[in-house]
Amino acid sequence: MANEGTTAAPGSTTSITTKVSLLTLTAMVVGSMVGAGVFSLPRRFAQETGVMGALIAWVVAGAGMLMLAFVFQRLAMRKPDLDAGVYAYAKAGFGEYTGFFAAAGYWASACVGNVTYWVLIMSTLGQWIPALGAGDTVLALALSTVGLWLFFLLVRRGIKEATAINRIVTVAKLIPIIVFVLLALFVFDPTAFAENWGGADYAGSLFDQVRGTMLVTVFVFLGVEGASVYSRHAKRREDVGRATILGFLSVFAIFASVTIVSYGIMPMAEIAELRQPSMAGVLEAAVGEWGSVFVGVGLIISVLGAYLAWTLMAAEVLFVAAKDRDMPRFLTRQTDRDVPVNALLLSTSLSQVVLILTYFSEDAFDFALDMTAVMTLIPFLLAALYAVKLRATRETYDGAPPSTLRGDLVVAVLATVYTAFLVFAAGASLVLVSFLFYAPATILFVMTRREQGRKVFAPAELALFVVVVAIAVVAVTGLATGWISI
Numbered sequence: 001m002a003n004e005g006t007t008a009a010p011g012s013t014t015s016i017t018t019k020v021s022l023l024t025l026t027a028m029v030v031g032s033m034v035g036a037g038v039f040s041l042p043r044r045f046a047q048e049t050g051v052m053g054a055l056i057a058w059v060v061a062g063a064g065m066l067m068l069a070f071v072f073q074r075l076a077m078r079k080p081d082l083d084a085g086v087y088a089y090a091k092a093g094f095g096e097y098t099g100f101f102a103a104a105g106y107w108a109s110a111c112v113g114n115v116t117y118w119v120l121i122m123s124t125l126g127q128w129i130p131a132l133g134a135g136d137t138v139l140a141l142a143l144s145t146v147g148l149w150l151f152f153l154l155v156r157r158g159i160k161e162a163t164a165i166n167r168i169v170t171v172a173k174l175i176p177i178i179v180f181v182l183l184a185l186f187v188f189d190p191t192a193f194a195e196n197w198g199g200a201d202y203a204g205s206l207f208d209q210v211r212g213t214m215l216v217t218v219f220v221f222l223g224v225e226g227a228s229v230y231s232r233h234a235k236r237r238e239d240v241g242r243a244t245i246l247g248f249l250s251v252f253a254i255f256a257s258v259t260i261v262s263y264g265i266m267p268m269a270e271i272a273e274l275r276q277p278s279m280a281g282v283l284e285a286a287v288g289e290w291g292s293v294f295v296g297v298g299l300i301i302s303v304l305g306a307y308l309a310w311t312l313m314a315a316e317v318l319f320v321a322a323k324d325r326d327m328p329r330f331l332t333r334q335t336d337r338d339v340p341v342n343a344l345l346l347s348t349s350l351s352q353v354v355l356i357l358t359y360f361s362e363d364a365f366d367f368a369l370d371m372t373a374v375m376t377l378i379p380f381l382l383a384a385l386y387a388v389k390l391r392a393t394r395e396t397y398d399g400a401p402p403s404t405l406r407g408d409l410v411v412a413v414l415a416t417v418y419t420a421f422l423v424f425a426a427g428a429s430l431v432l433v434s435f436l437f438y439a440p441a442t443i444l445f446v447m448t449r450r451e452q453g454r455k456v457f458a459p460a461e462l463a464l465f466v467v468v469v470a471i472a473v474v475a476v477t478g479l480a481t482g483w484i485s486i
Contacts (some may be wrong), residue, residue: 022239022246022272029247034173037220038255039120039299040365042262043278044216046271049209051197051263058256061217064418068380069248070411071387076240078396086379087321093386096326097445097461103321104441105434109375109446110314111350112117114220116368117307118144119358123365124296134275139225144355152348155311171343176298177254180283184261187286193264218373220255221248237296276365289448311347318343328447362485374430375437381419387412429484432475439472 045054070393075089082088086106091099122135122144132140262271262282274281277299283291319340322331333342353373358364390396393407423431442465449456457465478484 009058022243025239025243026246026250029243030174030250033221033247033251034177034254035206035223037116037216037369038177039277039279039302040045040369041216041220041255041259041279042271042282043274044366045213045259045278046262046268046278048212049050049206050144050268051193051260053206053209054213054259054263056206057213057217058252058259060210060418061214061221062252064250064415064421065217065221065252067411067418068384069244070242071143071384071415073240073242074408074411075383075387075390076244078390086383087317087326088324089386090382091324093328094382095461097457097464098382100321100326100442100445100448102382103317103326103439104438104444105375106379107314107317107347108350108437109222109367109372109379110310110317110440111347112354112368112375113174113219113310113372114148114307114314114351114360115144115354116219116365116372117303118147118355119365119368120277121147121300121303124280124299126291127275127280127296134364136359136361138359141355141359145352148348148351148355151307151311152344155308155315155334155344156341157337173298173302174254176295176302177258179298180279180295181254181257181261183283183287183291184265188261188264190264192266196263196268211425214422215370215373215430217255218376218422219369221251222372222376227366313342313345318346327444328450329451343452370426370430371433374426374434377419377423377426377431378434381416381423384412384415384419388416429478430486432471432478435468435471436475439469442468 035258045057049057079089079092082092087099087103090102119135119140121130122137122140126132126134126140131137132143135144196446258279262279265271265282266285270285271278276295277295280295280299283295318327318331319334321327331343331346333340335341344385354368358368361367387408389392390414391405394400394405397408414433446456475484
């Protein structure tokens with residue numbers, strides 16, 4: 001692994017012969033998935049449901065995300081020529097403009113996700129520095145901005161240094177999470193766990209309780225497609241799918257454990273009132289103040305590592321899309337160290353805009369978390385639908401045995417149904433707000449077409465654009481009149 005860091009970089013070219021191993025790809029998946037979300041799980045779940053609802057939610061989310069992981073595994077094997085995963089599948093299946101939406105949405109989710117990291121870091125430090133509040137004060141905003149651009153400079157210096165840091169942090173970040181689970185089990189109170197079983201204090205049916213947890217499960221599972229995004233750097237193409245499944249199963253066990261053991265420490269009504277990171281509050285209740293400090297330090301290490309992974313991934317998506325002539329040419333510009341500097345700059349700039357918006361939201365962390373999850377839903381849904389399309393048309397299935405045909409159809413349909421359910425679970429307000437990004441982002445699509453001397457919109461694309469703009473107008477109206485709030 002010593003020489004693999006240079007190839008996992010955004011902006012690496014196909015002329016580079018060194019490729020990354022299965023272990024490194026798996027580390028990328030784990031590093032991308034384990035970040036801010038896991039430290040927020042106790043409160044987010046306790047606000048919605050009890051133990052029974054949490055168990056059901058993890059079964060649903062785990063099964064659904066596993067189907068998506070299988071979709072990415074199968075697509076990586078059946079379409080080895082498609083790089084950058086999510087974006088490439090949408091384009092191949094449903095046309096250039098739809099593919100552009102997938103690329104733009106996936107890129108935006110990475111940028112918005114990076115904002116959650118800074119908010120959570122400031123909220124963590126706010127335990128000891130009251131001026132930082134819950135990560136939503138002017139001082140917190142200023143310090144987050146400084147951190148945002150310092151990381152831009154770090155990655156801009158060269159990807160070799162950045163990926164070396166990421167490999168170390170991927171291991172280091174897991175230690176406090178595993179210690180949390182073990183300590184929580186050691187002081188586990190069966191009586192408290194039993195009292196938290198039904199979630200009786202919560203309004204709504206069990207279905208509504210489970211639905212209320214879905215966005216946070218999407219957020220913590222973001223990165224399951226990480227190996228697919230870096231597929232062009234793999235030593236062996238089959239390693240992409242293996243890394244996806246290995247990474248998913250590892251983090252699924254961690255996430256579910258963190259959530260469930262928390263119910264055995266304190267009443268869920270108290271967990272629901274904890275400040276983020278709520279894992280720190282739970283461990284403090286279990287072992288004393290040192291537990292909060294321990295989790296806080298671990299969180300900062302974990303979050304900075306995940307932030308680095310998602311910064312690389314965001315730039316990679318823009319760069320590859322530009323190389324494929326699906327984004328403007330200026331995004332293909334690289335430094336002498338193979339860093340796609342303009343893609344990196346645009347990603348950091350979008351994160352800066354969203355960071356400013358969190359100052360005006362009711363709950364900065366929850367707003368950024370929910371928007372990150374929502375922005376991934378369209379790209380994920382398109383990837384799942386592409387898998388259905390391949391199976392329906394039998395493209396790449398020549399000579400495949402009946403068992404493969406049946407299995408792939410079941411996986412693709414279940415992944416599609418699950419992702420469609422996520423759109424429903426997100427609610428109309430968040431989905432509408434997401435189109436406030438998609439509408440203006442079309443400017444990049446227009447720039448690309450004009451650079452190529454092509455007609456900006458085909459008839460079907462123009463119709464889709466009109467729909468997107470109309471939805472964005474509805475969102476603006478909702479925000480202005482108050483029936484949509486952030």
